[in-house]
Amino acid sequence: MAATASALSAPAPSPEALDRIARRRAESLAELAHAGIERMILEGLLAPGARLNEQALAARLGVSRGPLREALRALEREGLVQGGPAQRGMSVRRLDAAEVAELYDTRALLQGFCCALLARRATAPQMAALRAQVAAMAAALSAGDAARYYALNLAFHDAMLEAAAHRRTAALYRAMLKESHPVRRQMLDDAENRRASNAEHAAMLDAIAGGDAEAARRAGEAHVLAGKRRWLAGLGGG
Amino acid sequence: MAATASALSAPAPSPEALDRIARRRAESLAELAHAGIERMILEGLLAPGARLNEQALAARLGVSRGPLREALRALEREGLVQGGPAQRGMSVRRLDAAEVAELYDTRALLQGFCCALLARRATAPQMAALRAQVAAMAAALSAGDAARYYALNLAFHDAMLEAAAHRRTAALYRAMLKESHPVRRQMLDDAENRRASNAEHAAMLDAIAGGDAEAARRAGEAHVLAGKRRWLAGLGGG
DNA sequence: AGCCGGCAGACTGTTGACACTTTGCGGGCC
DNA sequence: GGCCCGCAAAGTGTCAACAGTCTGCCGGCT
Numbered sequence: 001m002a003a004t005a006s007a008l009s010a011p012a013p014s015p016e017a018l019d020r021i022a023r024r025r026a027e028s029l030a031e032l033a034h035a036g037i038e039r040m041i042l043e044g045l046l047a048p049g050a051r052l053n054e055q056a057l058a059a060r061l062g063v064s065r066g067p068l069r070e071a072l073r074a075l076e077r078e079g080l081v082q083g084g085p086a087q088r089g090m091s092v093r094r095l096d097a098a099e100v101a102e103l104y105d106t107r108a109l110l111q112g113f114c115c116a117l118l119a120r121r122a123t124a125p126q127m128a129a130l131r132a133q134v135a136a137m138a139a140a141l142s143a144g145d146a147a148r149y150y151a152l153n154l155a156f157h158d159a160m161l162e163a164a165a166h167r168r169t170a171a172l173y174r175a176m177l178k179e180s181h182p183v184r185r186q187m188l189d190d191a192e193n194r195r196a197s198n199a200e201h202a203a204m205l206d207a208i209a210g211g212d213a214e215a216a217r218r219a220g221e222a223h224v225l226a227g228k229r230r231w232l233a234g235l236g237g238g
Numbered sequence: 239m240a241a242t243a244s245a246l247s248a249p250a251p252s253p254e255a256l257d258r259i260a261r262r263r264a265e266s267l268a269e270l271a272h273a274g275i276e277r278m279i280l281e282g283l284l285a286p287g288a289r290l291n292e293q294a295l296a297a298r299l300g301v302s303r304g305p306l307r308e309a310l311r312a313l314e315r316e317g318l319v320q321g322g323p324a325q326r327g328m329s330v331r332r333l334d335a336a337e338v339a340e341l342y343d344t345r346a347l348l349q350g351f352c353c354a355l356l357a358r359r360a361t362a363p364q365m366a367a368l369r370a371q372v373a374a375m376a377a378a379l380s381a382g383d384a385a386r387y388y389a390l391n392l393a394f395h396d397a398m399l400e401a402a403a404h405r406r407t408a409a410l411y412r413a414m415l416k417e418s419h420p421v422r423r424q425m426l427d428d429a430e431n432r433r434a435s436n437a438e439h440a441a442m443l444d445a446i447a448g449g450d451a452e453a454a455r456r457a458g459e460a461h462v463l464a465g466k467r468r469w470l471a472g473l474g475g476g
Numbered sequence: 477a478g479c480c481g482g483c484a485g486a487c488t489g490t491t492g493a494c495a496c497t498t499t500g501c502g503g504g505c506c
Numbered sequence: 507g508g509c510c511c512g513c514a515a516a517g518t519g520t521c522a523a524c525a526g527t528c529t530g531c532c533g534g535c536t
Contacts, residue, residue, distance in 0.1 A: 025324055029490070030311065054518070064491050066304060069519090070311040073268065077315035086263050087497050087518055102406035105351070113347050168340035172410065267520070292488070302521050307489090325488055325527050 029063045033071035036061045041080055041092055042181050048094040052081060079179045095179070097235065103180045104228035108221045110173045111157075115204055115220030116213040117164040126163045127209060133159060134201045141194055149194050150185065156201065183231060193230050200226055267301045271309035274299045279318055279330055280419050286332040290319060317417045333417070335473065341418045342466035346459045348411045349395075353442055353458030354451040355402040364401045365447060371397060372439045379432055387432050388423065394439065421469060431468050438464055 025031055037057065040046045058068045072090050075081040082093040095103070118126075133156040140148040157177070161170035177184070188194050200223040207219035263269055275295065278284045296306045310328050313319040320331040333341070356364075371394040378386040395415070399408035415422070426432050438461040445457035 025321060028324060053516095055516090065518090066307075066490060066492095069304075070308055073308040073312045074315045077312045083263060086266060089518060099406070102404055105404065106406050106410065109347055109351050113343070166340055166343065168337070168344050172344065291486095293486090303488090304520060304522095327488060 029067035030070040030074075033058075033061050033063050033068045034074055037071055037075060038080060038178070042178065044182070046092045048092050048182060050092045052090045052092065054089065078175060093179075095183070100180060100183055100231065101228065103176050104224060104231065107173060107176050107180070108224035108228070110169050110176075111224045112217040112219075112221035114160055114164045114166070114169055114173070115208055115216040117166055117169075118160065118208045119211055119213040119216035121165065122163055122208055127205065130156065130159060130163070130205055134198060134205065137198050137201065141191075141198055144191065146189060146191070146194065149198075150188050153188065153197070184227075187227065187231055187234065190230075190234070196226065196230065197223075267305035268308040268312075271296075271299050271301050271306045272312055275309055275313060276318060276416070280416065282420070284330050286330050286420060288330045290328045290330065292327065316413060331417075333421070338418060338421055338469065339466065341414050342462060342469065345411060345414050345418070346462035346466070348407050348414075349462045350455040350457075350459035352398055352402045352404070352407055352411070353446055354455040355404055355407075356398065356446045357449055357451040357454035359403065360401055360446055365443065368394065368397060368401070368443055372436060372443065375436050375439065379429075379436055382429065384427060384429070384432065387436075388426050391426065391435070422465075425465065425469055425472065428468075428472070434464065434468065435461075 058065045081090045083090045137152045204219045207216040319328045321328045375390045442457045445454040
């Protein structure tokens with residue numbers, strides 16, 4: 001019965017078909033505006049708290065206000081922009097300390113879960129690739145290249161999420177990473193923070209390689225919570 | 239310095255002011271459409287997979303297509319609706335088994351965290367209120383009132399999130415609850431499932447009352463993962 | 477009879493214009 | 507001189523119309 005129903009409905013969507021769909025949707029002006037605004041926020045061109053003038057933004061992105069407003073609604077749900085009172089439009093979301101702390105907490109949870117999954121699922125090639133990425137970060141660290149370290153760090157965490165093969169966890173983690181991007185970037189400006197961070201990366205991989213899911217979970221949580229502590233320390237000093 | 243800056247900016251937003259803001263924004267037609275569509279989906283008036291005709295929906299909600307499209311974009315980011323290929327609009331999202339499983343996993347994580355927080359923070363009155371809610375659910379259970387049990391269950395979990403005072407966790411949990419609403423409703427149609435579920439509620443509260451955060455976390459995770467197992471069992475049989 | 481091309485209808489994606497609200501400023505009044 | 511009222515400009519919220527695309531159907535051809 002169920003088999004008949006699914007046979008009558010659309011056939012299994014092939015990965016390439018899904019890619020085509022994504023590609024074509026990405027051509028929509030709303031998606032284009034979404035990507036554009038997101039990029040501007042992440043690159044710091046739009047500072048937290050900045051008012052978002054619809055006409056100006058629309059002109060700058062080469063779209064009309066309709067698609068632009070759709071993009072803003074989506075970004076609002078993602079937590080990147082925030083609407084104040086009615087009739088006063090949106091502004092780039094500014095996180096207060098409590099919200100940043102909660103973001104760290106929740107990301108720690110997800111990172112721990114991701115590591116626990118990897119302790120069970122990770123293949124030898126995957127582990128080798130992850131170790132190579134940590135080595136690359138160590139190189140960037142020695143070279144004192146903060147920007148490179150930051151990029152590699154993002155790629156490393158992305159690779160972990162990919163290897164864990166848990167789409168929901170990956171989606172949530174990435175979304176929260178975007179939200180906390182400004183804070184994290186500031187954080188890894190400090191060389192000592194980068195050094196500590198990469199040591200934790202190695203510890204996570206060791207725990208995962210040990211095959212103990214619970215230990216891996218703790219290592220993953222510890223990495224993000226250590227980041228939280230570094231952020232808190234920087235808060236007092238800076 | 240920082241104090242000066244915040245003194246110059248808007249004064250601390252009072253809770254009532256935030257409420258006013260929310261109220262006024264809720265009057266926007268886009269928010270109204272958002273709420274309307276969400277309600278229709280959660281109540282099952284719009285079945286998973288159903289195409290969403292913009293004109294028809296707009297007319298039904300008494301709004302124009304502009305605000306409606308904004309609402310759809312927001313719902314898309316929330317995972318309640320889903321856009322297929324370009325030029326073919328949105329449809330109510332249909333979850334496959336893997337996605338439901340991942341939702342359970344992630345919700346288990348959050349529930350565990352929530353319980354761990356409560357083990358540290360919960361006050362006696364809060365615990366008493368939670369116990370009362372479990373007792374109310376037990377009553378609904380004896381009465382065989384499935385609908386009432388479902389509502390009380392939602393309220394109970396909401397109260398836990400409220401007591402844990404972790405806004406991000408609460409927001410994520412609620413979002414994922416909405417996504418999995420159809421599955422869960424079907425689940426709790428079975429009286430035996432309701433009974434097992436409420437036993438786990440009591441166990442969670444016991445663990446929290448014990449003050450051991452780690453034990454509470456395990457109990458919270460176990461509750462949601464038990465739900466996942468019940469769902470898996472129902473999958474094979476139904 | 478079956479298949480292919482063209483056509484009409486429906487629907488999405490997008491745009492420009494309209495209405496109402498808020499805000500900043502200048503003039504008048506106390 | 508300071509305060510208040512009214513006005514104009516800016517900006518958001520909303521709508522109705524336009525353009526392009528996809529779907530389903532009819533007629534003709536092989």
